[in-house]
Amino acid sequence: MIKIEALTKQYGQFTAADAVTFDVQAGEIFGLLGPNGAGKSTTINCLSGLLEPTSGDVSINGHPMVGDGIAAKQSLGLVPQELALYEDLTGHENLNFWGQAYGLSGEALKQRIDTVLDLVGLSDRQKDRVETYSGGMKRRLNFACAILHEPKALLLDEPTVGVDPQSREHLLSAVADLKTQGTAVIYTSHYMEEVERLCDRVAIIDKGRIMAMGTVDELRSQMGEKDLIVLKGDFSVLNQDVLEGFEVMEWSDNQVRFWCANAASQLPELLAKFAQCHIKETAVKKANLESLFIKLTGRALRD
Numbered sequence: 106m107i108k109i110e111a112l113t114k115q116y117g118q119f120t121a122a123d124a125v126t127f128d129v130q131a132g133e134i135f136g137l138l139g140p141n142g143a144g145k146s147t148t149i150n151c152l153s154g155l156l157e158p159t160s161g162d163v164s165i166n167g168h169p170m171v172g173d174g175i176a177a178k179q180s181l182g183l184v185p186q187e188l189a190l191y192e193d194l195t196g197h198e199n200l201n202f203w204g205q206a207y208g209l210s211g212e213a214l215k216q217r218i219d220t221v222l223d224l225v226g227l228s229d230r231q232k233d234r235v236e237t238y239s240g241g242m243k244r245r246l247n248f249a250c251a252i253l254h255e256p257k258a259l260l261l262d263e264p265t266v267g268v269d270p271q272s273r274e275h276l277l278s279a280v281a282d283l284k285t286q287g288t289a290v291i292y293t294s295h296y297m298e299e300v301e302r303l304c305d306r307v308a309i310i311d312k313g314r315i316m317a318m319g320t321v322d323e324l325r326s327q328m329g330e331k332d333l334i335v336l337k338g339d340f341s342v343l344n345q346d347v348l349e350g351f352e353v354m355e356w357s358d359n360q361v362r363f364w365c366a367n368a369a370s371q372l373p374e375l376l377a378k379f380a381q382c383h384i385k386e387t388a389v390k391k392a393n394l395e396s397l398f399i400k401l402t403g404r405a406l407r408d
């Protein structure tokens with residue numbers, strides 16, 4: 106349904122998206138996970154036709170974005186990272202506006218507005234002006250506007266940033282609902298918990314490049330089931346040789362990070378090795394998308 110092949114976007118000498126390639130089937134939720142500046146919005150905006158790629162091909166429902174853009178856009182819904190709402194209109198009026206922009210009218214439009222309001226849990230607030238909404242409610246309305254015309258492909262750009270837990274739940278369950286109706290969804294986020302919970306497949310993106318791609322389970326197994334142990338203390342009194350046989354990721358005077366199988370059972374023995382280091386903090390991070398990201402890039406997702 107969504108096809109993106111060797112998409113590259115350059116701003117001058119800077120490459121914001123570098124040969125990005127993947128496709129998304131009907132009824133699939135595809136996660137694009139990466140930190141700020143990774144190139145998620147660049148990719149989404151090239152997919153939606155807002156940005157022109159430097160090279161590469163994008164098509165939606167078989168229609169190339171460059172060449173057959175009008176047909177491609179008819180199959181597409183976009184929930185942009187920045188809100189696209191009229192603050193001094195009511196929720197219902199915003200939906201009416203967007204519905205007409207998509208060519209809906211009359212009874213069909215009325216019914217769709219009722220359906221999407223119900224889906225995002227805003228039916229009881231539809232007559233209030235958007236300026237009175239919480240941030241999370243605005244995000245939900247922004248989402249509702251994008252799905253009025255029942256797009257076959259939906260692009261969501263960090264839809265849950267800064268929203269309250271209740272709005273987050275509404276949004277996540279609305280996305281899951283669209284999947285059951287056969288919509289192809291791209292969900293970008295820097296929250297690995299959301300991506301792990303929602304997405305059928307995930308691409309981890311950093312500095313414009315896809316670093317890994319697969320189902321959450323496939324990506325987890327790339328970690329070899331190892332946990333990441335993080336210790337804080339004074340390591341200047343020891344030599345890194347103490348961790349011989351372990352894959353050490355960081356050894357600095359005040360922090361040490363290394364990979365370890367069965368961390369829970371090995372921890373007492375390991376801590377004994379660091380007895381002179383005045384350990385102040387011990388953390389064991391289970392293999393998950395975050396630890397895979399750290400392994401691939403050496404940095405945390407939320408640095």
Ligand SMILES: Nc1ncnc2c1ncn2[C@@H]1O[C@H](COP(=O)(O)OP(=O)(O)O)[C@@H](O)[C@H]1O
Nearest residue numbers: 116119121139140141142143144145146147148
């Ligand atoms: N119009 C632009 N001109 C120059 N650089 C840009 C422009 N838009 C984005 N960038 C840069 O491209 C990179 C990727 O940005 P973006 O796609 O917005 O990342 P993300 O959405 O993952 O946070 C960032 O380093 C950003 O500073």
Ligand SMILES: [Mg+2]
Nearest residue numbers: 145146147186
């Ligand atoms: Mg972005």
